[in-house]
Amino acid sequence: MVAQSVPIRMWQTEGRIVIAAPLPGVEPDGILVELSGDRVILQGEERGPRQHGLGLVIAEWTIGPYYREIQLSCPVAAELANATYGNGVLVLNLPKLGAGARPSQTRFRLQVHQASSMPRITPVRDPCRGERIGHTGRDARPATPDELKRTREGQLRRST
Numbered sequence: 001m002v003a004q005s006v007p008i009r010m011w012q013t014e015g016r017i018v019i020a021a022p023l024p025g026v027e028p029d030g031i032l033v034e035l036s037g038d039r040v041i042l043q044g045e046e047r048g049p050r051q052h053g054l055g056l057v058i059a060e061w062t063i064g065p066y067y068r069e070i071q072l073s074c075p076v077a078a079e080l081a082n083a084t085y086g087n088g089v090l091v092l093n094l095p096k097l098g099a100g101a102r103p104s105q106t107r108f109r110l111q112v113h114q115a116s117s118m119p120r121i122t123p124v125r126d127p128c129r130g131e132r133i134g135h136t137g138r139d140a141r142p143a144t145p146d147e148l149k150r151t152r153e154g155q156l157r158r159s160t
Contacts, residue, residue, distance in 0.1 A: 003043070003064075003065040003066055003067035004062065004064070004065070004066050004067070005066075005067065005068055006021045006022070006023065006042055006044070006066045006067070006068035007021070007022065008020065008021045008068065008070065009021075010070070012073065012096075014096075015095060015096055016076075016093060016094060016095050016096055017072055017073070017074075017076060017092075017094045017096065018091065018092065018093055018094070019040065019070065019090075019091070019092040019094070020089055020090070020091050020092075021042055021068065021089065021090045021092075022088055022089050022090075023042075023044040023064070023066055023085070023088060023089070023090050024061070024063065024088040025047050025063030025064065025088065026044040026045065026047055026063065026064050026066065026085075026088075027045075027047055027112075028085045028110040028111070028112050029109055029110060029111070029112055030044055030045035030046075030047060030064070030109075031043070031044050031045075031083075031085060031090060031109060031110045032044075032045075032107070032108075032109055033081070033083055033090075033092065033107070033108055033109075033110075034105070034106075034107045035076060035078035035081055035094070035104075035105060035106050035107075036078065036103070036105035037075045037076075037078075037103035037105065038071065038072040038073070038074060038075045038076070038103070039069065039070070039071060039072065040069070040070040040072060040092065040094075041067075041068070041069050041070075042066065042067070042068045042069075042070070042090065043065070043066065043067050044064045044065060044066035044067075044090075045064055045065055046062075046063060046064035046065045047063050047064055072094075074096055074097065075096070075097040075103040076094040076095060076096055076097055077094070077095045077096070077097050077098075077101070077104065078094075078103075078104040078105050078106040079104050079106060080094075080095045081093070081094050081095075081106065082094075083108070083110055085110050090110075098146055
C-alpha cells in the first residue's frame, strides 16, 4: 500500500518549532520520527492485519501507512526533541539550535505510556480518552540548547 501524505500544522516561537500531525489509528510504537538539522521525517505504520478485507462500502481514509518529509526554517536541537501522541495527533516540540551550535540527528519510535502510572486529578473510565498515550523525549526543561549546556555543566561540577 502507498503511504499517505500527512497534513501538518507548524508554528514557531523565538526558541522552538512545534509541529502537529494527525495520524489516526496508528499505535504510538508504530510512529517513527527522524530529525536531522533542518529536516523532519514522520512515518506511521499501518495498523492491524485485516485493514483491506473488511467489506467497506465507503473508504475515504485509511489507517496508515503515513509518510511526510518537512523542511524547517532553521536547524533544531534533535537531542532535545519532545514527541507526544494522543487522540490520533502527533505533536513534536523542537527547540531551535543556538547560534554556532552543531546540528545533530536522531531517530526514534514513540514509547507507550502505561495509563496506571500517569498522574491523574480525576478518575477517567477510558484511560486513552483525552490523555497522551505515547511519548518520547524529555520534559520541557531544559528547553533550549543553552539551558541544556548549563544543566550539563552543573551536573559535571556536582559529580567532581
